[in-house]
Amino acid sequence: MLDHKSPTPHMPCTSRRKFLKILGGVSALSTIPSQSFANIQQPRELGLSLLNLHTGESLKSTFFSEGSYLNESLNDLNFLLRDHRNNQVHQMDRQLLSLLHDLQQQFGADKPLHIISAYRSPETNEKLRANSKKVAKKSYHMKGQAIDIRIPGIPLKELHQASLEKRAGGVGIYSKSDFIHLDVGRVRSWGV
Numbered sequence: 001m002l003d004h005k006s007p008t009p010h011m012p013c014t015s016r017r018k019f020l021k022i023l024g025g026v027s028a029l030s031t032i033p034s035q036s037f038a039n040i041q042q043p044r045e046l047g048l049s050l051l052n053l054h055t056g057e058s059l060k061s062t063f064f065s066e067g068s069y070l071n072e073s074l075n076d077l078n079f080l081l082r083d084h085r086n087n088q089v090h091q092m093d094r095q096l097l098s099l100l101h102d103l104q105q106q107f108g109a110d111k112p113l114h115i116i117s118a119y120r121s122p123e124t125n126e127k128l129r130a131n132s133k134k135v136a137k138k139s140y141h142m143k144g145q146a147i148d149i150r151i152p153g154i155p156l157k158e159l160h161q162a163s164l165e166k167r168a169g170g171v172g173i174y175s176k177s178d179f180i181h182l183d184v185g186r187v188r189s190w191g192v
Helices: 013-029 034-041 071-080 094-107 122-131 156-166
Strands: 046-052 058-065 113-117 146-150 170-174 179-183 188-191
Touching: 046 071, 046 094, 058 071, 071 094, 094 113, 094 146, 094 156, 094 179, 146 156, 156 170, 156 179
Parallel strands: 046 113, 170 188
Antiparallel strands: 046 058, 113 146, 146 179, 170 179
16 A cells, blocks of 8 residues: 555656646746747748849749748749759759848848859769869759859958858858859858
8 A cells, every 4th residue: 555645656756846847837938928939930931032144034932931841932943043054953952042041131132142053963063173173073063052143232252251150051252253152061161
């Protein structure tokens, strides 16, 4: 027969005390007005305005809304950011798209990002490597995780600095060619 004053084998005193503390904490949280969590619960929209300099195609699209990615918009972005040399389409990394959104918002959403290069097929990457030592053998472009951009009216050095501050991956500045490279690989930087 168990004595109700002593702890049961399944619920020692320390567990009971922890349980009561947790219960008290939950009760205290329930007194906080639900509006204080409104900003956390509201999903934000993510969109981009882009101009592909090689094809002349432009796109203004929301790719994330109400807590979900919008597949049709993602497909449109993937198409615009395709390898323009052979029209191969590849899924672009969503983290990269979010980074581009953040940069575009920082510098004014009305200015389209000019796309110099986004996805590159392995064949295209190899052809570019044959003509330049600046093209990486295992380029993030081949994974849909890199893009080369500029924003008209924004000094390249400002765009470069803002990209470095994001610490979201690799950032390279190509001053003579007037673009920056962004990728969502490991954090690193370089200048040419």
